[in-house]
Amino acid sequence: MNIDPPCYVFTYSVDGPLTQINARFLKQLEYDCSEVVGEMRMEDILTGGSKIFYKTHFLPMLMMQERVDEMFLTFKSKSGNEFPVLMNLELIKEKEEQHIQAVGLHIAKRNKFEKGIIEAKATAEKALKENEILSEMRSRLERNQENLERQLRDLKRINFEHLEFSKVLSHDLQEPLRKMILFAGLLEDKSEKDGLDPKLKFYLHKLSGLSEDARVLLIKLQRFHSLENRMKQGSKGNLEDIFESALERINNSEIKPDLSQLKVKKVYGDIYLLTRVFRELLKNSYQFRSQERSLSIHISSSLITENYYWAVEDAYRYTDFVQIRFEDNGRGFPPNSKDHVFGLLQKFHTDSGAGLGLAYCKKIIELHHGRIFMKPSSVGGTLFTILLPIYETKFAE
Template identity: 25%
Template sequence: MKSSGPSVPLSDGGEPNAPAEDLEDLYENAPCGYFSLSSEGLIVKVNQTFCRWTGFSKDELVGRRLRDLLNVGGRIFYETHFAPLLRMQGFFNEVALDVMTAAGEKLPVLANASERRAQNGDVLFTRVTIFPAAERRRYERELADARAAADARNRDLTERWVAEREQGELREQFIAVLGHDLRNPLAAIDAGVRLVLREQPGERIATVARLIQGSTLRMSGLINNLLDFARGRLGGGMAVQLDVSKPLKPTLQQAIDEIRAVVPERVLQMHLEVDVPVAVDHARIAQLFSNLLGNAITHGDPLEPVNVDVATRAGQLTISVANSGPPISPAAMETLFQPFYRGEGKASQQGLGLGLYIASEIAKAHGGRIDVVSHANETCFTFVMPIV
């Protein structure tokens, strides 16, 4: 190819003395680098712009290969990727390369190339266009770094999440085993106390035995809550066995009697009005009721009665348990039904914080819910479920 020749005017307008806009000047001083490779891949023609950018003279560039202008890493990449790509599709576009300048500096560029072929398919020459891309490369690197950082953070969070979940599962399994193992000795204590009471002991011994019996009952309730919680968390869910044939009243009465035995000094007022049969899981409803009662006893004013109202009306069963005393703070209302929620009372009065959680799970399993209303002189928990 000729590297110079007669100028071809592109336009005849403009100032007579101004540099002519001709093809030669367009090639030499274009705002991009141009060079052409022979069929053997050697540079045969190169423009001024590319020489200026790289600091090489034309003579230094002609006869070299494109890959000779790259650093070693770039050469390997060129040989394994871009050279095959060029041969396969006849061109490549927007390829990122680092050209090594005469001063030994890296010049980040983007390159396009296209092959010119003869009729028989042989490569005649290949044209390459070069655009500087330093800023673009910097920006791309920043994006790549930001992405790498985000990926690393993601991995870190995932690992932490997995670790925490595993720890949580372990804790819940531990609770399940613990709860189960505590039941047996408790049953033995309960049987022992019953035996003592049957022997008609003196008043002092009988009082102590009843206290033990009350504590046993309370502890048994706590263990049941624990086990239910663990089962729910471990994926067992809360299963209920609904029984419509059994009357509800004796179930609730027994729960009241058990509480009364433990705190004979407290006044429990019960108003029961169950007119229609209700399909419930009796053991579960007893547990729910017992949890609500225990809650009222613990947090209510000891000098005031606890009022229980049970009714079936408008297709619903409602069981409400109300106590006097300081109200529940709005903040506490938010987390009342969360597992391991601890109330605001004295530490000695605290349970595990599972009572209300379990009660609400039982309510859900019956298709119902527990509402709570708390103001200056009364706090009332109401269980509502539809009568199907």
């Protein structure tokens, strides 16, 4: 006999949407099952304060201890009503999958009583601490101004060094390499005419080839270094059109990505450079495809809410992002390479190129104030996740 228990019961994947939810909790949330299961994450049904607490305390503790009992979280319904819940969560591991089993009890009266006590205490202490708070805020402002001054000085110094480095790449190193290639070519021609030692001819040919490789690498490094200056004014784009343009540039009929799960299609940014990102990912999927199975590429997009601040500790402002998931079933990356795949000149396969492609992708996405992550795919390949802000922004900010 199926009996709905007098509590809230639901499950969800660690970094994904809810997978199960009981009728009692659905009724309290004022949603239909189809609006929640497979569509919403744990953070989407929490209030702002509880979302921060869950991300910074609750979830890390759960991942370490695999179980957390009797912690308060406040949920919000579809109409905006808030209700406190005493939560028990347990991390369930089944084979390579991980999900979280959650059980909660509604405790509105206790929460309201505790909130009243806290507010009364805060009101009583406010007058006593007012001067201390003002003094602390003044000191903090002075410290922040000093930090800002140091950061601006460092930024000017780094910008100057970048300009000097760009000059070295564009001229000081290019010119000697061009001359080496020229002289090696002249010597090769002379060896052909004069019938010199074949070994000498081989070495000259090798020297010419290595010099040309170094020259091309310097050009690519210069382009990577000057990406900021190549960012154009942002515009609106359609993900389907962007992927179609990327496929046209690749011109390979064997690459046929599945775009049926693009729930959000509008993006904003430098469309040319964003197209370059997806062209690079598509080329990588094909280049490093598995010989044991046909290449499969699945691309999906959705709207999620995440903390905008990821470089500043203890700063929170939740905003909407377009999440793009790019998953293939290729050869993937070696174990423990997750933290290095976006580095300059990183090569993980014998047939890798210059090792700049994913570094380009990361820099372009970050210039759009977004983020890109990589992890092994459940189908044996690689899953790239890209977050792009949905609002129009000036890249120079």
